[in-house]
Amino acid sequence: MESVSDAAPRALEGIRVCDLTGQLAGAGATRYLAALGADVIRVEDPVRQGRWDILRGAPPYRDDRRGVDVGGAFNNHNVGKRGITIDLRQAEGRELLTELIAVSDVLTENFSAGVMDRLGFTPDEVKRINPQIVYVSQCGFGHSGPYRDFKTWGPVVQAFCGLAALSGLPGEPPAGWGMSLMDHVGADFMTIAVLAALVQREVTGLGQWIDVACTEAGVTMLGPALLDWTVNGHDTPIGELHSNHSVSPAMVPHNVYGTCEDDTWVALACRDDHEWGALSDLTGVPDDGLTAATLSERLASQDVIDEHISAWVSTRSAHEVVKSLRSIGVPVALVARPSDRIRDDDDLREWNLWPSVTHPILGTVDVDGLPVHFDVTDWDIFRPAPCLGEHTDEVLSSVLGKSRAEIESLRGRKVI
Amino acid sequence: MPSMLEGVRVVEFASDVAALAGKMLAELGAEVLLVEPPGGHRSRRYGPLARDLPDGNNSLWWHYYATSKSSIVADVDQPDDRAALHSIIESADVVIEADDPGVLGAAGISRESFSSVNPRLVWLSVTPFGSGSSRSADPAVDLTLLAAGGAVWNCGYDDHSKPPVRGGGNQAYHIASVWAVKAVLTALLARRALGGKGQHVEVNAAAAVNVTTEQATYFWHVAQATVQRQTCRHAHANPTQSPLVVCGDGGYAHSGVLPRRRREFVEILRWLDELHIGIEDFPDRVFLEMALEHEVVDISRAPYDDEVAAIMSAAREAFVVIASRMPDAQAFFVRGQQAGLTCSPVNTVPTIVEDPHLRARDFFVSAPVGESQTFEYPGAPFVAKSAPWRLAHSAPVIGDQVTNWRGWDSER
Numbered sequence: 001m002e003s004v005s006d007a008a009p010r011a012l013e014g015i016r017v018c019d020l021t022g023q024l025a026g027a028g029a030t031r032y033l034a035a036l037g038a039d040v041i042r043v044e045d046p047v048r049q050g051r052w053d054i055l056r057g058a059p060p061y062r063d064d065r066r067g068v069d070v071g072g073a074f075n076n077h078n079v080g081k082r083g084i085t086i087d088l089r090q091a092e093g094r095e096l097l098t099e100l101i102a103v104s105d106v107l108t109e110n111f112s113a114g115v116m117d118r119l120g121f122t123p124d125e126v127k128r129i130n131p132q133i134v135y136v137s138q139c140g141f142g143h144s145g146p147y148r149d150f151k152t153w154g155p156v157v158q159a160f161c162g163l164a165a166l167s168g169l170p171g172e173p174p175a176g177w178g179m180s181l182m183d184h185v186g187a188d189f190m191t192i193a194v195l196a197a198l199v200q201r202e203v204t205g206l207g208q209w210i211d212v213a214c215t216e217a218g219v220t221m222l223g224p225a226l227l228d229w230t231v232n233g234h235d236t237p238i239g240e241l242h243s244n245h246s247v248s249p250a251m252v253p254h255n256v257y258g259t260c261e262d263d264t265w266v267a268l269a270c271r272d273d274h275e276w277g278a279l280s281d282l283t284g285v286p287d288d289g290l291t292a293a294t295l296s297e298r299l300a301s302q303d304v305i306d307e308h309i310s311a312w313v314s315t316r317s318a319h320e321v322v323k324s325l326r327s328i329g330v331p332v333a334l335v336a337r338p339s340d341r342i343r344d345d346d347d348l349r350e351w352n353l354w355p356s357v358t359h360p361i362l363g364t365v366d367v368d369g370l371p372v373h374f375d376v377t378d379w380d381i382f383r384p385a386p387c388l389g390e391h392t393d394e395v396l397s398s399v400l401g402k403s404r405a406e407i408e409s410l411r412g413r414k415v416i
Numbered sequence: 417m418p419s420m421l422e423g424v425r426v427v428e429f430a431s432d433v434a435a436l437a438g439k440m441l442a443e444l445g446a447e448v449l450l451v452e453p454p455g456g457h458r459s460r461r462y463g464p465l466a467r468d469l470p471d472g473n474n475s476l477w478w479h480y481y482a483t484s485k486s487s488i489v490a491d492v493d494q495p496d497d498r499a500a501l502h503s504i505i506e507s508a509d510v511v512i513e514a515d516d517p518g519v520l521g522a523a524g525i526s527r528e529s530f531s532s533v534n535p536r537l538v539w540l541s542v543t544p545f546g547s548g549s550s551r552s553a554d555p556a557v558d559l560t561l562l563a564a565g566g567a568v569w570n571c572g573y574d575d576h577s578k579p580p581v582r583g584g585g586n587q588a589y590h591i592a593s594v595w596a597v598k599a600v601l602t603a604l605l606a607r608r609a610l611g612g613k614g615q616h617v618e619v620n621a622a623a624a625v626n627v628t629t630e631q632a633t634y635f636w637h638v639a640q641a642t643v644q645r646q647t648c649r650h651a652h653a654n655p656t657q658s659p660l661v662v663c664g665d666g667g668y669a670h671s672g673v674l675p676r677r678r679r680e681f682v683e684i685l686r687w688l689d690e691l692h693i694g695i696e697d698f699p700d701r702v703f704l705e706m707a708l709e710h711e712v713v714d715i716s717r718a719p720y721d722d723e724v725a726a727i728m729s730a731a732r733e734a735f736v737v738i739a740s741r742m743p744d745a746q747a748f749f750v751r752g753q754q755a756g757l758t759c760s761p762v763n764t765v766p767t768i769v770e771d772p773h774l775r776a777r778d779f780f781v782s783a784p785v786g787e788s789q790t791f792e793y794p795g796a797p798f799v800a801k802s803a804p805w806r807l808a809h810s811a812p813v814i815g816d817q818v819t820n821w822r823g824w825d826s827e828r
Binding site for chain 2: 009010011012013014015024032036058059060061062072073075076136141142144145146147149150151152153154155156157159160161162163164165166167168169172173174175176177178179180181183184185188189190191192193195196197198199200202203204206208209210211212213215216217219220221222223224225226227228229230231232234235237238241243244246247248249250251254255256257258263265266267268269271275326329330331332333334335336337338339341342343346347348350351353354362365366367368369370371372373374375376377
């Protein structure tokens with residue numbers, strides 16, 4: 001399939017990625033590189049049909065068909081990549097991977113710590129094969145330390161790094177995040193590691209090995225709450241925290257309120273006295289002596305203000321609340337369901353946030369786009385995720401220079 | 417030792433949403449010059465405050481996000497300051513603008529004004545909803561970005577009479593910042609393909625949240641299914657069991673990924689034995705023993721296979737019983753992980769700061785603040801031994817002299 005774009009240069013043109021990642025935390029990283037023009041060659045295991053990546057063949061499904069090539073999540077996370085199979089248990093398979101590393105700019109993997117070492121691809125060995133290569137390894141706890149061999153998954157990273165405990169309401173257990181936030185963000189940090197090392201390589205001509213620990217990346221996302229403990233010895237315990245309120249920066253009101261419609265909510269906040277003045281005029285300040293002109297007064301009366309706003313919102317539709325608050329310049333948003341933001345949001349469609357790819361089995365399906373636009377070298381997502389081994393012959397021939405007979409021989413010996 | 421972004425010069429107009437982006441670039445080795453309005457950027461006054469002292473240099477927000485940056489105060493409405501800013505940007509690689517879209521442009525500071533004098537310049541704009549959006553002029557905060565982007569819908573409790581929850585820590589700003597860093601680095605690399613030229617890049621913060629919602633989005637893409645929030649686990653189209661368990665001291669732990677393989681069920685049974693939890697204490701143990709008949713239990717069959725459903729339910733219940741007999745979440749975590757079970761304590765800030773693994777990896781770093789204090793910060797988001805991340809210095813205070821920027825006269 002050809003790109004729909006014209007011949008404009010691609011941002012990462014000429015960058016070849018030998019990609020052993022999987023799941024979202026790894027595959028999400030190389031997905032970005034592919035969208036910006038890198039040639040990402042995903043290497044998978046023919047013996048287990050690529051199922052080391054638990055998303056290969058996993059739900060959601062389009063219809064009743066099942067199999068390694070019809071998983072909706074896998075398709076979303078692997079658009080734009082080429083896919084090949086190599087059995088790394090075999091010496092010949094490892095030799096093929098060595099050849100691919102030798103002609104690549106980037107090597108990425110997110111196996112458990114130690115797997116690449118056991119296969120023989122230690123950082124030193126990879127550097128010996130190709131001194132220019134940027135080699136980025138990612139796992140939950142990194143490649144050293146007492147938890148080196150422990151395993152994670154997005155919500156477990158979030159629990160460990162403190163992000164899950166930053167989410168909740170008073171009198172309740174932690175609410176967590178309702179999604180694998182740290183699979184996304186772990187992938188983002190992996191991408192940053194790749195890109196920053198490529199920037200440095202332009203100066204030095206040399207590659208390097210980088211150890212990404214998703215749990216540590218997560219701790220860097222805690223923000224000022226961490227300093228509040230290390231500097232002040234202050235922490236708000238689980239069960240007392242109200243994360244729909246905001247203490248940094250302090251704002252009142254700042255909350256999620258229920259509308260008159262079933263399970264339909266709006267979020268709103270006043271950043272300053274002026275916005276509170278406009279909101280209190282709109283909603284009618286209760287006539288019981290509430291003094292709330294300044295932030296310190298509003299902080300002291302937060303519960304009363306929440307009750308007041310809550311009562312006002314509860315008799316109105318979300319559409320009415322959002323429209324009213326927008327008209328007075330107060331930050332407001334519908335708590336958007338998937339349909340609100342994917343099906344019904346014209347701005348996001350206009351941004352091309354949900355491009356389509358045409359998969360040979362799934363057919364045409366929407367996928368995530370990128371929340372960024374470059375005015376010259378913009379991203380492009382047009383190729384679906386590879387079916388298992390879809391590009392093995394093509395890559396072995398055009399990248400590694402193997403003849404048809406050599407490829408057939410490798411296939412006959414189940415190396416590919 | 418060289419840093420990854422050594423020699424890259426960034427001019428960052430101070431903001432809330434992109435503050436982390438500037439910090440990340442600075443700590444990867446770029447020179448980052450923060451431009452603040454007269455009186456300092458408003459975030460210098462955000463709480464919490466160090467030792468609850470109110471004076472202008474105690475904002476822990478500022479101390480978190482402005483590390484490793486230099487700072488100048490400039491009034492874009494004053495011709496002299498505008499001229500000085502022009503002079504600075506003429507030698508910069510990157511400009512970051514994120515506050516009040518349009519304000520800089522109205523003052524004559526835009527990428528177009530540098531296209532001839534500094535064609536290599538990468539100009540990054542972070543906007544709440546996209547500059548072409550019908551909401552482009554709407555004010556936004558972290559809460560409303562997370563709500564508009566779908567993150568709040570995903571998060572909360574099984575009881576839907578309770579509101580959805582916005583997770584803390586200003587993660588919409590962090591997500592936008594992480595995308596901003598990716599975009600800047602990509603544009604720096606793209607200069608090679610463009611004969612050295614920079615370009616304009618825009619990050620849309622609400623869109624960034626939208627594509628950080630994982631299965632909430634792709635379940636819609638593929639099956640038009642709407643996920644529903646559940647307590648401390650993935651929002652899902654079909655209800656799932658809670659992974660949250662309470663340990664002997666009342667602390668929470670996350671029991672992680674459901675076991676699938678025989679060896680995992682063997683380990684859970686061994687753990688139950690170790691704690692003397694027999695069939696009389698935990699009757700569902702029988703289902704765990706049934707699981708031993710399978711090499712791998714196909715958990716996708718649970719909705720229509722009673723045996724698989726019973727095994728999965730028993731596994732979660734086993735963790736509840738086990739956790740209640742473990743002294744605390746850390747003990748539960750270490751014992752579970754040593755048996756190959758993917759679990760975790762639900763750490764709070766105090767427990768994460770003391771964690772022995774992070775301490776062994778020297779993750780946390782310290783820097784002097786003023787003449788008499790030392791603050792401890794999170795360290796590198798990844799370890800690059802040959803080009804280390806580094807926190808160069810604590811956040812600048814108003815009045816710090818900036819002397820090393822071409823085009824900026826610190827005696828002005």
